[in-house]
Amino acid sequence: MSEVDPKKMIAREQRQIAVRTQKKLATGDLDGAERDIRRLQYLDAILAVLLRDRAKKIPFAVVVGLLCLLVVSLAWFFHMPSTRLHGTITSDAVMLETEREWRWQGGWRLSPPPLRISEPTSVEAPMEFQLPGLSGDRLSLEIKGDDKTITYLGLGMNADVAITQSSSFYLISARAAPFSIEIQANGQTSASLGSATTKPQTRDYTFEVPGTFFAEGDGLSAVPMQVRLQSSDFVAFTDIPIRRLSFSREYADYDGETRFRSSIKEGKLTISDTNRVLNLTAR
Numbered sequence: 001m002s003e004v005d006p007k008k009m010i011a012r013e014q015r016q017i018a019v020r021t022q023k024k025l026a027t028g029d030l031d032g033a034e035r036d037i038r039r040l041q042y043l044d045a046i047l048a049v050l051l052r053d054r055a056k057k058i059p060f061a062v063v064v065g066l067l068c069l070l071v072v073s074l075a076w077f078f079h080m081p082s083t084r085l086h087g088t089i090t091s092d093a094v095m096l097e098t099e100r101e102w103r104w105q106g107g108w109r110l111s112p113p114p115l116r117i118s119e120p121t122s123v124e125a126p127m128e129f130q131l132p133g134l135s136g137d138r139l140s141l142e143i144k145g146d147d148k149t150i151t152y153l154g155l156g157m158n159a160d161v162a163i164t165q166s167s168s169f170y171l172i173s174a175r176a177a178p179f180s181i182e183i184q185a186n187g188q189t190s191a192s193l194g195s196a197t198t199k200p201q202t203r204d205y206t207f208e209v210p211g212t213f214f215a216e217g218d219g220l221s222a223v224p225m226q227v228r229l230q231s232s233d234f235v236a237f238t239d240i241p242i243r244r245l246s247f248s249r250e251y252a253d254y255d256g257e258t259r260f261r262s263s264i265k266e267g268k269l270t271i272s273d274t275n276r277v278l279n280l281t282a283r
C-alpha cells in the first residue's frame with residue numbers, strides 16, 4: 001500500500017475549490033464563494049506547516065487526526081475569519097438586504113417616458129395638483145413630463161431590495177422595511193393618482209418653480225413597493241450598508257417553480273489577503 005502524501009491531497013483540494021469558487025461567483029453566490037475562499041486560506045496555512053520541516057516524517061493518520069482536532073477546536077472557540085473582496089461587476093440585476101438605514105440625496109434626471117410607482121402606502125403631491133390625499137394599500141402614482149428628477153431615496157433597516165434593468169427601463173422594488181422616494185418636476189407635468197378601490201384622477205400643471213412629489217411604502221405588505229423609470233443618466237449610489245448581496249435574476253420556469261439565474265455580464269474580483277484576481281464572465 002503506497003503512502004499518501006498530505007501535501008498532494010491539499011493541493012488537489014485547492015484546485016477543486018478554486019474551480020467551485022469560480023462557478024459560484026459566476027452565478028452570483030458571493031456567500032458561498034467567500035466560504036470557499038476562507039477554506040483556501042486555511043489550506044494554505046496547513047500546507048505551510050507541512051512544508052516547514054521536511055526532514056521529519058509524520059504518519060499521515062497522525063496528521064489527519066491533529067488537523068481534525070485543530071478544526072474542531074477552532075470551530076468551537078472562534079468564528080471563521082472573514083475575507084475582503086473588492087472589484088467591479090457589470091450586471092443587469094442585483095438583490096440586496098440593507099444592514100442599516102440608508103439615505104441618498106442627489107439628482108437622477110429621468111427620461112421623458114412616465115415614472116410609475118406602485119404599491120406605496122402614502123403619497124404627497126404639490127398643492128397645485130389638488131390630488132386626493134390617499135393612503136393605504138394598492139396605491140399607484142404616475143408622473144409624466146420632460147423634466148423629472150429623483151432627488152431622494154431612502155431605505156429602512158433590513159430592506160429586501162431588487163434592482164433590475166431591461167433594454168428600456170429600470171425597476172426598483174423594496175419590501176420588509178420602509179422605502180421612500182422624492183421626485184421634482186418642472187415645466188409641463190401630468191400626474192395620476194389612484195388606488196385599487198378608486199378610479200385614478202389626473203391633473204395637469206406647468207411648474208415655473210419645481211414641484212415635489214413624495215411616495216413611501218411602510219414595508220409591512222408582502223407585496224413590494226415598485227418604481228419603474230427610464231433614464232440615460234449615470235448615477236452612483238455610495239455607502240450602502242449591505243448585509244446580503246446577490247447578482248441574480250428571479251424567474252419562473254416551465255412548471256411554475258421560482259428559479260434564480262446569474263445576471264453577471266462581466267467583472268473582476270480581487271481577494272485582498274492574497275491579491276488573487278478572479279475574472280467573471282456571463283453564464
